[in-house]
């Protein structure tokens with residue numbers, strides 16, 4: 001594939017070689033293993049002397065196709081596709097760290113990533129320190145002699161705080177740390193962390209990448225020598241993505257750019273509408289001028305993303321009432337769907353956190369997260385307007 005092609009073209013034309021049928025759309029390769037024309041070629045393939053697909057836990061034409069597409073979109077060299085976003089997050093850590101190592105992590109990470117850091121990694125002697133996502137200038141002071149990795153998300157969930165990726169890149173280079181970013185919220189269409197020196201870029205394909213709420217999937221892409229380690233870890237521990245899910249995701253990516261354009265347009269319009277509602281205390285959206293990091297957002301993001309969060313006046317009771325009153329949009333914990341979804345993080349996705357941990361990442365009792373879908377924006381606003389009326 002020509003490197004000169006642009007994002008949308010990679011997403012659509014970056015497909016695998018055709019089979020002898022010369023199909024226009026990529027077929028699904030539902031096969032667990034592959035055959036060899038001779039014993040010698042089989043031996044050479046196993047020895048890595050010849051390229052070939054051996055077994056679908058290692059690789060498969062569909063996962064290979066998806067990976068090469070995501071690599072082109074992320075400007076990354078290599079990748080591995082996993083069964084879910086969480087297996088991608090876990091593999092991107094476990095493939096590198098050893099007992100005694102330390103992670104400097106942005107405090108505002110996905111709920112299950114927080115569980116990995118606090119409940120799972122300590123079993124193997126891997127520790128972490130949380131740092132504030134919007135204060136990267138303070139991170140260096142928390143680096144320990146055993147710190148190996150910087151782990152972050154930007155924008156964060158659900159507070160939509162940004163991490164300055166250029167600053168993180170500089171710290172990672174200066175201290176020789178692995179720069180690991182979960183780029184799921186932005187997608188490569190909106191933000192390409194490899195421009196800032198990210199070593200590992202992790203995705204939950206379940207969210208905007210599929211964008212239609214159908215499959216689970218995850219990806220780790222990045223520098224070739226780093227992905228070698230991820231591949232070794234994944235091949236032998238087995239979190240491979242199914243070929244069917246890879247096929248679905250690869251199809252989805254063909255429309256990522258047009259979907260994200262509309263998601264972001266709807267999100268900005270909804271955010272501006274919410275700012276004017278008397279029942280709303282505060283609205284957070286990176287491309288709103290009122291966002292404290294608006295300048296940074298415009299520097300490192302092409303658009304503001306599909307998520308909007310707002311704080312309703314009246315705390316938990318008001319938030320619950322709003323959720324019970326919406327009629328069009330869905331109550332779900334998922335995000336990144338064609339359908340608009342509203343979530344109350346304090347009682348659902350972040351209910352496992354202690355109250356003070358929630359408040360530290362801005363999850364107040366009245367906070368509502370909106371994953372803005374592709375319905376007509378006026379219908380979304382009408383539904384919100386009705387649900388924000390008291391009584």
Ligand SMILES: *Cc1c(COP(=O)(O)O)cnc(C)c1O
Pocket residue numbers: 084085086087089110153157182184185203204205206207216217218
């Ligand atoms: C959903 C999500 C994950 C986990 O992805 P799954 O596919 O559900 O395992 C990880 N990181 C972020 C930012 C997410 O939104």
